[in-house]
Amino acid sequence: MILTALIILLVLLVLSVPVAATLVVLALMLDEFFSPFPLFRAMGDVLWTASDSFLLIAIPLFILLGEILVRTGIAKGTYRSLESWLSWLPGGLLHANIGTATLFSATSGSSVATAATIGTVAIPQGKEMKYDQRLFTGSIAAGGTLGIMIPPSINLIVYGFLTETSIPQLFAAGLLPGLLLALLFIVGTALICIWKPSLGGPSTSHSWSERISGLWNLIPVLALFGIVVGSIYTGLATPTEAASLGVLGAMVIALSMGKLSMGVIIEALDGTMKTTGMIMLIIMASYFLNFVLASSGVTRELSSFLESAGLGPYSTLMLAILLYIVLGFFIETLSLMVITIPIVAPIIISLGFDPVWFGILLILLIEMALITPPVGLNLYVVQGVRKGGPFSDVMAGAMPYVGMMLLMAVILVLFPSVALFLPGLMD
Numbered sequence: 492m493i494l495t496a497l498i499i500l501l502v503l504l505v506l507s508v509p510v511a512a513t514l515v516v517l518a519l520m521l522d523e524f525f526s527p528f529p530l531f532r533a534m535g536d537v538l539w540t541a542s543d544s545f546l547l548i549a550i551p552l553f554i555l556l557g558e559i560l561v562r563t564g565i566a567k568g569t570y571r572s573l574e575s576w577l578s579w580l581p582g583g584l585l586h587a588n589i590g591t592a593t594l595f596s597a598t599s600g601s602s603v604a605t606a607a608t609i610g611t612v613a614i615p616q617g618k619e620m621k622y623d624q625r626l627f628t629g630s631i632a633a634g635g636t637l638g639i640m641i642p643p644s645i646n647l648i649v650y651g652f653l654t655e656t657s658i659p660q661l662f663a664a665g666l667l668p669g670l671l672l673a674l675l676f677i678v679g680t681a682l683i684c685i686w687k688p689s690l691g692g693p694s695t696s697h698s699w700s701e702r703i704s705g706l707w708n709l710i711p712v713l714a715l716f717g718i719v720v721g722s723i724y725t726g727l728a729t730p731t732e733a734a735s736l737g738v739l740g741a742m743v744i745a746l747s748m749g750k751l752s753m754g755v756i757i758e759a760l761d762g763t764m765k766t767t768g769m770i771m772l773i774i775m776a777s778y779f780l781n782f783v784l785a786s787s788g789v790t791r792e793l794s795s796f797l798e799s800a801g802l803g804p805y806s807t808l809m810l811a812i813l814l815y816i817v818l819g820f821f822i823e824t825l826s827l828m829v830i831t832i833p834i835v836a837p838i839i840i841s842l843g844f845d846p847v848w849f850g851i852l853l854i855l856l857i858e859m860a861l862i863t864p865p866v867g868l869n870l871y872v873v874q875g876v877r878k879g880g881p882f883s884d885v886m887a888g889a890m891p892y893v894g895m896m897l898l899m900a901v902i903l904v905l906f907p908s909v910a911l912f913l914p915g916l917m918d
Contacts, residue, residue: 496521496784500830511769514776514830518783526787534779541778542771544652545731551767552734553643556715557604558759559741563750566595566608568708575697575705577677582684582691584622585630586677588613592634593673594709596641597716598737602824602861606635606869610876622692624880626683629862629888632869633676633895636858639824641669642720643737646828646857648730649774650850653832654840657847658730659723663913664847665854666720671909672855672899679895711744724917770825777829784834804842805904811835812856812900819860824868828857851910852903859896862889 577586639646642662684691722728745751
């Protein structure tokens with residue numbers, strides 16, 4: 492049954508059937524072949540239950556927040572400011588790419604939005620200064636992945652929804668690993684450029700007056716981070732309420748900077764509706780698929796297989812990590828999450844692993860899938876923004892950052908406190 496489900500899934504994905512439709516078709520076929528009961532009759536009730544959650548309102552709100560920041564050009568000022576502080580390091584502008592992605596991740600909640608925004612700002616400047624396009628574009632694609640680790644994160648909300656794990660605790664758990672991963676990117680980039688300077692670009696220095704005056708450009712992003720994440724950590728707002736505060740704050744900041752117009756609002760709302768529609772259809776379809784998998788016995792079969800294999804907790808965890816790395820080559824990240832979490836997470840948690848910690852490890856593996864070909868979404872986003880040049884440049888440039896993510900996964904497994912320290916302070 493498991494093999495049949497995997498074959499059907501891969502065939503539908505290879506045929507480029509939309510993800511939500513793929514999940515529904517797979518569920519209906521499994522219902523027809525393996526279930527003694529007509530599970531399709533429960534589809535309406537299951538789909539309604541999946542969408543009828545106050546928590547999910549946070550998704551369109553965080554998307555809208557990111558859209559406002561993209562449309563109003565606030566990221567451009569952030570990039571210029573961080574360039575003056577970081578471009579003296581070996582690799583020059585590569586570090587501004589990563590630093591800006593880190594800050595933008597603290598407000599957007601989306602990897603795609605982060606990669607697209609930083610790419611739009613940075614790539615023209617990189618071409619003008621004749622940077623090697625491989626590592627330059629790779630740093631943008633990898634930096635963009637931080638958008639789903641550093642809070643607020645749409646993917647962490649989805650994980651919390653599917654596993655009934657505290658969203659505030661997940662947000663707290665993602666902060667230190669996200670910042671540590673960004674630091675690994677910066678250190679790793681510097682070491683690569685020391686080893687092979689041609690992969691980087693010229694290091695530039697700026698006066699202290701330029702650096703200090705440029706800090707003004709960081710205020711909008713830091714203020715929004717304080718509004719959104721601060722209100723959650725202090726208990727003043729739920730994630731959904733904090734998202735609405737973030738949207739209001741972004742509009743006030745954009746208005747005060749003279750960058751908010753009716754055209755910008757319409758474009759932001761249009762982008763938000765398109766992205767939200769895609770995400771919600773996938774979540775609802777996956778909810779129905781998970782219902783069919785559980786009812787027809789696939790979940791029970793997989794659990795029995797792992798139990799009969801006689802693997803210990805860490806061996807099972809390593810198997811799960813390998814599963815996500817392999818599937819990440821072929822399946823889009825949100826789809827990978829909603830398909831696997833209801834099956835894998837209960838097994839891992841039953842072995843004694845903390846659900847918050849596993850959520851952060853899983854998000855790290857999902858981040859890796861964003862920059863591994865052939866389905867690495869951030870690679871295509873950066874290539875699209877780049878508007879020319881071989882796609883192999885972006886793929887090659889992202890590979891060193893995949894190695895850094897694997898190192899981060901090892902750190903999380905060996906030192907769970909990296910993820911659990913801040914949530915522990917909330918208890």
